[in-house]
Amino acid sequence: MKSRLDGFILIGLGISLLLALFLSPYASTSPDGLEKVAETKGFSEKGESWKHAPLPDYSIPWIKNKKVSTALSGLIGTIAIFFIVLGIGRLIKKNRSKKILLLILLSYFISLALTLTSAFAARPLTTDDAGTVEKGVFQLELGFDGIRQDNHGRELSPSLILSYGLLEQMDLGIGSGYLFFHPKEGKKENGFADTELKLKYRLIDEKDWRPAFAITGPLKIPTANESKGLGSGEADFGINAIATKNLSKRLALHLNLGYTFIGEDHVDNALNYSLASQFILSDKWALVGEIVGVNNMNRRHGDDPLSGLIGTYYLITDKIIWDAGLEIGMNKAAPDFRFTTGLTLLFKP
Amino acid sequence: MHIPDGFLSHGINAATFIISAGACAYGVKRVNRNFGEREVPLMGVTAAFIFAAQMLNFPIAGGTSGHFLGAVFSSVLLGPWASLIIMTIVLVVQCLGFADGGLTAIGSNIFNMGIVGSLGGYSIFFILYTLFQKSRKGFFIALAISSWLSIVMGASAAAIELAISGTSPLKVALPAMAGIHAIIGIGEAIITATAVSLILKTRPDLVTSYVPPTLPSPSRGEGEGGGGKEVFHEKSS
Numbered sequence: 001m002k003s004r005l006d007g008f009i010l011i012g013l014g015i016s017l018l019l020a021l022f023l024s025p026y027a028s029t030s031p032d033g034l035e036k037v038a039e040t041k042g043f044s045e046k047g048e049s050w051k052h053a054p055l056p057d058y059s060i061p062w063i064k065n066k067k068v069s070t071a072l073s074g075l076i077g078t079i080a081i082f083f084i085v086l087g088i089g090r091l092i093k094k095n096r097s098k099k100i101l102l103l104i105l106l107s108y109f110i111s112l113a114l115t116l117t118s119a120f121a122a123r124p125l126t127t128d129d130a131g132t133v134e135k136g137v138f139q140l141e142l143g144f145d146g147i148r149q150d151n152h153g154r155e156l157s158p159s160l161i162l163s164y165g166l167l168e169q170m171d172l173g174i175g176s177g178y179l180f181f182h183p184k185e186g187k188k189e190n191g192f193a194d195t196e197l198k199l200k201y202r203l204i205d206e207k208d209w210r211p212a213f214a215i216t217g218p219l220k221i222p223t224a225n226e227s228k229g230l231g232s233g234e235a236d237f238g239i240n241a242i243a244t245k246n247l248s249k250r251l252a253l254h255l256n257l258g259y260t261f262i263g264e265d266h267v268d269n270a271l272n273y274s275l276a277s278q279f280i281l282s283d284k285w286a287l288v289g290e291i292v293g294v295n296n297m298n299r300r301h302g303d304d305p306l307s308g309l310i311g312t313y314y315l316i317t318d319k320i321i322w323d324a325g326l327e328i329g330m331n332k333a334a335p336d337f338r339f340t341t342g343l344t345l346l347f348k349p
Numbered sequence: 350m351h352i353p354d355g356f357l358s359h360g361i362n363a364a365t366f367i368i369s370a371g372a373c374a375y376g377v378k379r380v381n382r383n384f385g386e387r388e389v390p391l392m393g394v395t396a397a398f399i400f401a402a403q404m405l406n407f408p409i410a411g412g413t414s415g416h417f418l419g420a421v422f423s424s425v426l427l428g429p430w431a432s433l434i435i436m437t438i439v440l441v442v443q444c445l446g447f448a449d450g451g452l453t454a455i456g457s458n459i460f461n462m463g464i465v466g467s468l469g470g471y472s473i474f475f476i477l478y479t480l481f482q483k484s485r486k487g488f489f490i491a492l493a494i495s496s497w498l499s500i501v502m503g504a505s506a507a508a509i510e511l512a513i514s515g516t517s518p519l520k521v522a523l524p525a526m527a528g529i530h531a532i533i534g535i536g537e538a539i540i541t542a543t544a545v546s547l548i549l550k551t552r553p554d555l556v557t558s559y560v561p562p563t564l565p566s567p568s569r570g571e572g573e574g575g576g577g578k579e580v581f582h583e584k585s586s
Contacts, residue, residue: 005387006390008394008552008555009390009393009394012397013394016394016397016402019401019402020401024401024404028408032351032415032416033350033504033526034504036413037522037526037529038356041522041525043511043516043517046355046356046516047354048353048355048451049353049354049449049451053444053445053446053448054446055446056448057448057449058404058449073447077400077401077404077446080446081393081396081400081438081442082393082397083393084396084442085392085393085397085438086389086390086392088434089388089389089392089393090389092377092380092384092434093381093384093385093388093389281359282359287363310367311367314360326367326370326371328374
């Protein structure tokens with residue numbers, strides 16, 4: 001049975017390669033449906049394609065003969081597609097589905113970085129940026145999160161974070177939320193979440209090749225009810241290093257590395273890391289993406305959550321920003337899905 | 350139907366990108382569930398065929414050309430979610446490698462050809478095939494109609510995106526796009542039906558959506574049931 005399938009694959013691949021090699025040079029060069037509509041309705045000049053494609057318009061730039069150029073680029077593309085799909089298919093089969101998606105997203109963001117020549121990160125990212133709230137300005141972040149755990153338990157949580165710019169390079173934030181916890185089995189619980197107090201200090205501004213660098217000291221105050229299982233009932237504190245680098249006018253990267261001392265007994269301290277990218281689409285829209293991971297300081301790897309988020313934000317005005325994001329857990333320790341949406345309000349004169 | 354950069358607004362591109370990424374994430378999960386040793390190379394060869402066939406523009410009326418899409422074709426072979434993944438990979442490679450379709454418009458292109466084409470096209474195929482009571486003739490009628498519709502619906506989605514983006518008003522873009530693609534769709538229907546019937550003749554077990562009609566007895570099965578007979582032998586060997 002297996003050999004017969006191999007035969008089918010070979011024949012199918014053979015037919016595809018023959019089509020690409022011998023028929024593609026003789027394909028019609030007339031504009032396709034959309035191009036034709038764009039021409040007749042007068043918006044074709046608006047269109048542009050990516051200028052860095054290695055084989056633009058199905059041709060190999062240094063081969064003069066058009067037919068040979070098209071045929072060879074078709075051949076390369078067909079073979080490349082076969083192996084790319086084979087590779088991705090193998091990965092999917094190995095139950096690494098979420099990692100692939102992330103890989104695809106990451107390569108998308110990297111390719112965006114290649115195409116283009118200042119950004120600030122905040123909601124919906126978990127990753128922090130090196131920027132601080134301007135001196136004397138209040139910033140209010142309203143958030144609403146929906147989480148589905150791997151065991152299909154659900155959590156809904158509205159949250160509120162207030163930050164204030166103490167100095168040019170320092171801000172202080174305080175935030176908390178309210179949790180509605182719906183386990184798959186067992187009793188529904190709700191109550192206040194833990195409160196976090198966070199001081200951020202920007203040590204170095206970005207200059208030339210050097211990224212901006214900041215540190216934060218988050219402190220968790222155990223306001224969540226321990227007996228309801230909403231919190232640990234103990235205080236945690238940590239230290240975070242943040243680097244932000246604007247690669248171009250449109251693209252910024254943020255890297256976080258932190259260590260959290262967990263107050264609860266018998267729970268290991270945690271190393272947390274995340275990498276985020278932020279891509280400005282226009283003066284109103286931006287796309288963001290990140291990978292967030294935590295490494296509990298023990299030898300087990302099964303309890304180290306890893307997840308990826310993609311999202312967007314939109315500047316309704318220069319003082320009101322709407323955002324939304326979808327986080328996908330990449331292993332059992334991370335929640336299955338988290339949807340988050342929120343508003344950031346700036347109060348400045 | 351590959352939309353270049355500059356036609357669509359960033360809002361549309363961001364929205365379709367998020368929808369497409371979400372659908373792909375769910376698709377990967379669904380594909381993962383029923384994926385075996387056989388499906389991976391099948392997916393590879395299907396994608397390779399689609400890529401090669403998409404290069405072959407055929408001329409239609411009025412100095413315009415069209416090409417095969419393959420959304421319904423791959424859905425019928427491997428299921429709609431695997432088809433969505435295939436279309437996504439093909440579109441990303443075409444965009445990054447061959448400057449076919451814009452980078453910022455990638456979400457919209459995946460939406461039009463993957464979500465509308467594969468998921469929408471397959472839904473229509475499945476409804477029609479069920480309405481025809483899963484007969485062999487019904488299979489091909491459903492296949493032809495759904496592959497024609499996958500092109501027309503994808504083009505209409507593109508027209509709606511163009512209209513929302515303010516590039517071309519809906520009453521101009523929609524009839525123009527749907528009109529031209531109604532002709533291109535005929536090519537799609539012919540190629541899809543021919544290719545699937547060829548595979549059905551040689552390897553009927555690879556067309557997962559096809560349910561062989563149950564035969565009254567193994568000795569019968571001439572004429573209309575010819576394909577069904579082959580299926581029977583395939584299963585018994």
